Amino acid sequence: xxxxxxxxxxxxxxxxDELRKRWTGLLSYRYIGRNHGSMNTGPADDTVxxxxxxxxxxxxxxxxxxxxxxxxxxxxxxxxxxxxxxxHCCQILDDARDVKRIEVVDxxxxxxxxxxxxxxxxxxxxxxxxxxxxxxxxxGVRIGTPPEGLRKMDEDRLxxxxxxxxxxxxxxxxxxxREDGHWVLPPLSAELASPDAALHIGPQHVLxxxxxxxxxxxxxxxxxxxxxxxxxxxxxxxxxxxxxxxGEAFHGGAGRTGVRLTLHDEGAGDRRITSASAILEHxx
Numbered sequence: 102x103x104x105x106x107x108x109x110x111x112x113x114x115x116x117x118d119e120l121r122k123r124w125t126g127l128l129s130y131r132y133i134g135r136n137h138g139s140m141n142t143g144p145a146d147d148t149v150x151x152x153x154x155x156x157x158x159x160x161x162x163x164x165x166x167x168x169x170x171x172x173x174x175x176x177x178x179x180x181x182x183x184x185x186x187x188x189h190c191c192q193i194l195d196d197a198r199d200v201k202r203i204e205v206v207d208x209x210x211x212x213x214x215x216x217x218x219x220x221x222x223x224x225x226x227x228x229x230x231x232x233x234x235x236x237x238x239x240x241g242v243r244i245g246t247p248p249e250g251l252r253k254m255d256e257d258r259l260x261x262x263x264x265x266x267x268x269x270x271x272x273x274x275x276x277x278x279r280e281d282g283h284w285v286l287p288p289l290s291a292e293l294a295s296p297d298a299a300l301h302i303g304p305q306h307v308l309x310x311x312x313x314x315x316x317x318x319x320x321x322x323x324x325x326x327x328x329x330x331x332x333x334x335x336x337x338x339x340x341x342x343x344x345x346x347x348g349e350a351f352h353g354g355a356g357r358t359g360v361r362l363t364l365h366d367e368g369a370g371d372r373r374i375t376s377a378s379a380i381l382e383h384x385x
Contacts, residue, residue: 129303174241
């Protein structure tokens with residue numbers, strides 16, 4: 102099992118070595134292609150190149166790549182604090198079927214308290230900033246303080262070429278549909294864990310969105326779905342796994358379907374660790 106980096110806070114060199122190992126090994130941002138200038142050396146780059154595995158069956162954008170690209174809840178980078186997400190919201194205005202790259206802009210900290218932080222950002226077409234794709238906002242909490250003197254790290258990019266042979270995101274992140282009908286992530290591994298040894302937000306967004314789409318399609322018999330509103334509350338840290346999604350879909354008006362989801366840590370007494378709700382639009 103991954104080790105909680107906070108256990109190394111009294112050994113600055115060991116902490117720095119472990120953070121480098123964990124940050125460069127974390128799959129979420131590397132697989133999506135999101136560079137974080139607050140953590141990585143080199144020129145600032147807030148763009149993400151879109152691939153077909155980031156799109157739904159109708160050609161629109163999945164919400165997980167957006168939520169991973171702009172997680173919000175900013176309380177500071179891992180170089181100055183040990184952050185933990187509390188609430189995340191993403192609202193999609195434009196399904197961006199013909200957009201090649203997105204860019205995170207207007208990132209702003211709305212309030213930063215002793216422990217809690219609130220922030221928001223806007224996601225636009227990187228080649229046309231007047232075209233707004235989505236809004237994101239979130240709340241986070243500081244759960245630890247690292248030793249001083251940590252430095253930015255060289256980015257360890259994954260070069261993933263767009264191709265019809267790309268696996269779906271859920272498969273790349275290790276999720277699967279279990280025989281009992283539940284979408285599941287396997288027990289916690291280092292590449293899916295945050296430095297504090299908890300299930301990272303990236304695989305959670307991917308797993309939960311996959312389950313939401315499946316439940317909505319099963320209820321309506323229509324898989325041409327576009328996520329419009331995505332709201333997630335992180336209730337507790339996922340420490341063990343396997344991680345199972347329970348959910349239910351509901352008919353809405355005007356071509357909409359709603360889904361409510363709960364993520365459980367089966368290895369920790371079936372503890373509820375995340376709650377999510379989604380509103381999806383059925384496309385013609």
